[in-house]
Amino acid sequence: MKNSGGDEERLTELSPGWGDEELLDALRQAFAARRAVPPEFVQAGQNAFAWHNIDADLAQLTYDSTDRTEELVATRAQEEAAIRVLTFTCAQAGLQIELEVQEDALAGQILPMQSAAIELQTKAGTQQPISADEVGCFWISPIPSEDFRLRCQPVAGNAEVVTVWVRL
Amino acid sequence: MRDDPVVIALVRRAAAGDQAAWYEIVDRYAQLVWSICVRFGLSSEDIDDVSQSVWMLLVESIGDLREPAALPGWLAKTTKNECLRVLRVTHRHAHAGLPSEDQMPVDPDAVVIDEEILRAERDAALRAAFAELPPRCRELLSMLMRDPPCRYEDISATLGIPMGTIGPVRGRCLDRLRRSPHVGPFTGGGETG
Numbered sequence: 454m455k456n457s458g459g460d461e462e463r464l465t466e467l468s469p470g471w472g473d474e475e476l477l478d479a480l481r482q483a484f485a486a487r488r489a490v491p492p493e494f495v496q497a498g499q500n501a502f503a504w505h506n507i508d509a510d511l512a513q514l515t516y517d518s519t520d521r522t523e524e525l526v527a528t529r530a531q532e533e534a535a536i537r538v539l540t541f542t543c544a545q546a547g548l549q550i551e552l553e554v555q556e557d558a559l560a561g562q563i564l565p566m567q568s569a570a571i572e573l574q575t576k577a578g579t580q581q582p583i584s585a586d587e588v589g590c591f592w593i594s595p596i597p598s599e600d601f602r603l604r605c606q607p608v609a610g611n612a613e614v615v616t617v618w619v620r621l
Numbered sequence: 622m623r624d625d626p627v628v629i630a631l632v633r634r635a636a637a638g639d640q641a642a643w644y645e646i647v648d649r650y651a652q653l654v655w656s657i658c659v660r661f662g663l664s665s666e667d668i669d670d671v672s673q674s675v676w677m678l679l680v681e682s683i684g685d686l687r688e689p690a691a692l693p694g695w696l697a698k699t700t701k702n703e704c705l706r707v708l709r710v711t712h713r714h715a716h717a718g719l720p721s722e723d724q725m726p727v728d729p730d731a732v733v734i735d736e737e738i739l740r741a742e743r744d745a746a747l748r749a750a751f752a753e754l755p756p757r758c759r760e761l762l763s764m765l766m767r768d769p770p771c772r773y774e775d776i777s778a779t780l781g782i783p784m785g786t787i788g789p790v791r792g793r794c795l796d797r798l799r800r801s802p803h804v805g806p807f808t809g810g811g812e813t814g
Contacts (some may be wrong), residue, residue: 483744
């Protein structure tokens with residue numbers, strides 16, 4: 454086992470029974486450790502509870518053409534690199550969301566094809582409603598510049614799906 | 622992992638939709654998620670990314686945690702996985718090829734992560750015990766915790782107690798802290814009363 458030094462020593466030293474000085478010192482460090490965490494970091498975690506009552510199934514990123522782009526770049530001319538495509542899959546709800554990154558917009562496709570109410574959510578807390586037409590197509594413009602995810606409520610009333618966060 | 626009844630109760634309440642319990646869980650364990658991200662050397666942007674994912678995953682699985690008492694371990698493992706995910710993405714975007722060895726941050730080993738878990742639990746227990754002390758004790762200990770600690774003259778003037786009693790009061794306050802059910806598991810005593 455590796456001993457990583459002072460920190461670990463401090464912990465083992467204190468465990469059998471704390472004297473007043475040690476206890477006060479441990480208390481001081483407990484509050485210092487808490488202060489080191491930015492308030493907005495805690496706030497963001499607390500905000501996540503908004504998702505608790507939303508019975509949405511999570512769609513994982515199951516395909517990102519960037520994973521293949523590296524190989525393509527190595528073997529082909531750069532300009533032949535494919536348009537970036539992302540696929541989110543929610544096996545539980547049997548739903549896929551594809552996103553194709555175009556020049557100034559994202560072209561979306563829900564599979565199987567169906568109309569749905571979509572909400573684009575950014576980490577900054579903004580929400581933008583988007584509709585997917587009866588064949589499951591939708592557009593997002595402009596392309597989000599920060600982390601975002603999509604919440605998808607199929608009109609047919611199937612289970613709601615939310616994608617993982619993604620940054621392009 | 623100890624079966625900390627406080628953690629078990631918080632998890633059950635949050636799973637049942639109690640927002641205050643969720644806030645307390647985040648308040649207790651933000652330190653753990655944060656410290657692991659820092660150990661991985663993540664940028665503040667990536668730390669935000671990781672924490673968003675971790676808390677969202679917890680919100681979604683809090684009702685399914687098989688061992689509510691193992692929450693700190695669950696959080697540590699999830700945070701570590703998310704850190705590795707974010708690092709892979711960052712490197713993929715930053716470099717056309719695979720990152721070289723020296724570009725990859727050091728992956729904190731399991732010992733370091735376990736240490737962070739233990740520390741986060743202990744710190745949370747100390748803060749919880751402190752919060753339950755009488756107001757006078759909290760005031761006094763807060764003044765003594767400052768760096769550098771307040772002088773006894775100032776404490777005496779602020780709290781309106783004779784200098785000679787500060788030492789004994791301090792001892793009694795720390796003793797209450799030590800005997801708190803929160804702190805018991807860490808002092809090896811676990812006394813009640």
